[in-house]
Amino acid sequence: MAPTTNGSATFNEVPERSVHNNTIAYNKTSIDIDDVALDGGILAKTLYLSIDPHMRLWMNDTKDAATGPGYDLGKPIWGIGLASVVRSDKEGVSPGDIIYVQIYPFQEYNILSADTPLRVIHPEPGVPLSAYVNVLGMPGQTAFYGLEMIGNPKAGETIYVSAGAGTVGSLVAQLAKAKGLKVIASAGSNDKVEVMKRMGVDVAFNYKTADVADVLVKEGPIDIYWDHIGGPQLEAAIGACNLYARIIVCGALLAFNGAPSHHVKNLAEILYKRLRVQGFMYWEAEVEVEGHSGNPAKFINTLTPLVKSGKIHWTEQVFDGIESANRAIVTALTGVGNGKVVIKVADP
């Protein structure tokens, strides 16, 4: 058969500070989907690509063990992908299967080697496919496991969620509310404040017009802080913490975008209040790491009914086609959007 076009989102330029219009380029190669050799692996057709703020870290010049390997200039970027299997040499994976791949090159078609870690998804009737890169994928896992494994929420406690209208933050807020916590959450616009109120957040506020520390003094003290921001919000939250409070550091949007580090002046309170401050990323939810791995069955069995019944509110912004990768990343990083950013590449 004639070769098929294989579009890709290629790493074109290391950004100075913010990602700009030319950071990711659209490139084309071609692939013969009927005849290409699989060498024991899988030919996957991309359905959805997940666009996440932490991808910014992989665009830095330094290849740091801590943040994972970086993107290679001139090659496709990668992240979480949902794909359908076109052909398979691999046992247990059949044509037509839907697979969730944590490190998936952003191309329309990929040959995945036999040892590529992946999970076959069994889409539940009534649940849209894109939910599996959203509330039933990494963001859901992050919220669920971060709360379970570090937050240890107890009914009657108080949580403060920064970026509470965001993809992960909104799930954290709702899961905490369902556990009987008082939920305080902030976002950067009045529209987002309304979204948070509709989700059931007890105290929703705009951190650009209200002082975080003031709100927390009035509505706290807090037992859990879910940190997406770092810097001044971390400082305000530490100040409002109860004894033995837990802080889940799940994002550092200021640092991601290269903002100068804020002087957090009350770190000694980590001692005085015996706080637990712990970094958490979705890696730990999916990958087996001692003391850091979650319970996938518990996650899926808890979240799926909430999604099917519409009891949990989740949002997405769908970009169309792999050509939109650069725009989608800018949207995810600048936080101007509303809902998790995904790219729909194809139907199954």
Add this chain to the structure above:
Amino acid sequence: MAPTTNGSATFNEVPERSVHNNTIAYNKTSIDIDDVALDGGILAKTLYLSIDPHMRLWMNDTKDAATGPGYDLGKPIWGIGLASVVRSDKEGVSPGDIIYVQIYPFQEYNILSADTPLRVIHPEPGVPLSAYVNVLGMPGQTAFYGLEMIGNPKAGETIYVSAGAGTVGSLVAQLAKAKGLKVIASAGSNDKVEVMKRMGVDVAFNYKTADVADVLVKEGPIDIYWDHIGGPQLEAAIGACNLYARIIVCGALLAFNGAPSHHVKNLAEILYKRLRVQGFMYWEAEVEVEGHSGNPAKFINTLTPLVKSGKIHWTEQVFDGIESANRAIVTALTGVGNGKVVIKVADP
């Protein structure tokens, strides 16, 4: 019988910044040890008083839930005390018993109400009594439980201990060494560096003449950091941490003494490296707090043989008489001394 003099160490002045010569005063009252009413409690004769840097926090003007209640001006200060029971109305406590009391007023004699938390000590032959306020008391508990409950040390890992010649630090270093870790430790004088080397520390250095970050780059990366200092040492340690490293924040000597807070510029690495940074004080070792309480039998059964056999090196500076309280506190806070500071008040 004629009243007996009851000397006390009284909180005399809130210190501006450092504790000075007049912060704690020696006062005298009198007590009739044969006839004083016990009201169901205990008459205790003070043997040893433990002098600890964190007592500085209780001299601040603010009474903060986080740091515990503060001292009252004109009243005896308090801390950990070892006492013998003179008379007792309380079941399970008999005259002649040796008791360990976590919140013990610094007086020669105390009437302890029936609900005062205390533990009857059974001194082991061959173990000096003062060990029970040192390696077998709070400092030992702090090192043992902090390592067990937060540090989770594994053979082959690397730990960095600040104030490694100090009371707690030297025990942390030795317990970690016994578990098969590479131990890096620092102190503020060449004499202390020699002490650490004799204890078996692999890399002992003077942080005043060597750059902490440089040493950790060369000898790290590290899996555990035991923080007694805060500020610049915390920043250097975060920079040298491996993925999933643990930081036990057990002291903040700079903050205790009112030093301006240092700008720790790499807090985002808590996220990038998924660090766990947790405050820990001896309260958690002795007091029952969910998820924070230790296993006293395991502690005593592990440490006592090491003490008896001389396999663990522990040091003390003994001040004589309750009149020496102010001097003893200044010594503990300025770190000029060598070994845990205790006051010997009387023999049993």
